[in-house]
Amino acid sequence: MWLVVLVFVGVHFAYAGKHSLKYFYTGVSGDIDFPEFTAVGLVDDEQFMYFDSNKKEAVPKTEWMKQNEGADYWDRQTQPLIGSHQTFKNNIQFLKEWFNQSAGVHTLQRMYGCEWDDQTEATNAFKQYGYDGEDFVSLDWKELRYFSPVQQGVQTAQNWNNKKGFLENDRNYYSIVCIEWLKNYLQYGKRRLQKMVSPRVSLLQKSSSSSVSCHATGFYPSGVTITWMRNGQELHEDVDLSELLPNEDGTFQRTSTIKFTPDEYKNNKFSCVVEHQGKTMTANEIRTNNADSAPISIIVGVVAVVLLMFSGVAGYLVYWKKEKLGPNTSAVDSATSLLSSDSSSVENTKGPKKRDTR
Known part of the structure; x- marks a missing residue:
């Protein structure tokens, strides 16, 4: 996998400190008047993209995304999300069996992303799955290992830890690609994102x-x-x-x-x-x-x-009880005894192309 590293020279943000890029995926099963799958992307907690399984199309939610990325970009974001929809449907069925559930509304969520401090250059990453409002499997970024607080998720965590290619993909995406896209999005929306309003x-x-x-x-x-x-x-x-x-x-x-x-x-x-x-x-x-x-x-x-x-941030608001500070590829395990590993991310495996955003 080749990575294009984008270097910003002379970029200054009006407020210093941590910046974040987060994604929230939510799959829902049961009798509910809502899309089976939604995906929401946020930069510094402002929603900039949305996808749902009804429309099957990733769309921009801010003017600064509309002005800086065209149809090709949104086509590239749509395809992995269509795949994630099917993966989430399959995984919810697995989880219902593991938890001995046969009916009712059930939710599977994935939150992932990265943080960057524009003063210290420190970075951080997070990737977590939740089922029916509780933690299921999480990535320990420092150790680059998955763990689960519930018995039903232990086997899944062990399976993912044994996949060296899967872990290496995580390392590359969260330490390089995610950070570069975060910087790119901050540059796109700097006029909007740099504002500061007191409460x-x-x-x-x-x-x-x-x-x-x-x-x-x-x-x-x-x-x-x-x-x-x-x-x-x-x-x-x-x-x-x-x-x-x-x-x-x-x-x-x-x-x-x-x-x-x-x-x-x-x-x-x-x-x-x-x-x-x-x-x-x-x-x-x-x-x-x-x-x-x-x-x-x-x-x-x-x-x-x-x-x-109604605007698609339901996955963000429904996210499990504890407050969490989130490639066009998908590694899917077809074994029914293990949760399928949806490793897809809406950004490309390559970093953003360097461009003039003045």
């Missing part, structure tokens, strides 16, 4: 006896830290941090919720501290809403989730 922070509560939510919304990029303080000391107990959610406009939102009694609030000073891209915002005034009404910002968030379900 709006609110403390929200339905009634004096309900939990208090610290809601940060409208921020970009996605990295944000939410901390609860009581009398100047950090609070960690009884704090519930929600998943990161995208808004319609490409920004993000996140909520941290805490429970305390009216007396505790009266006798102590509570505040919420939100850190984003070196800036710190603090909120300490609670906005209380009537029981039959919800904060406008929360309503917007719910609408955003519904819209995303």
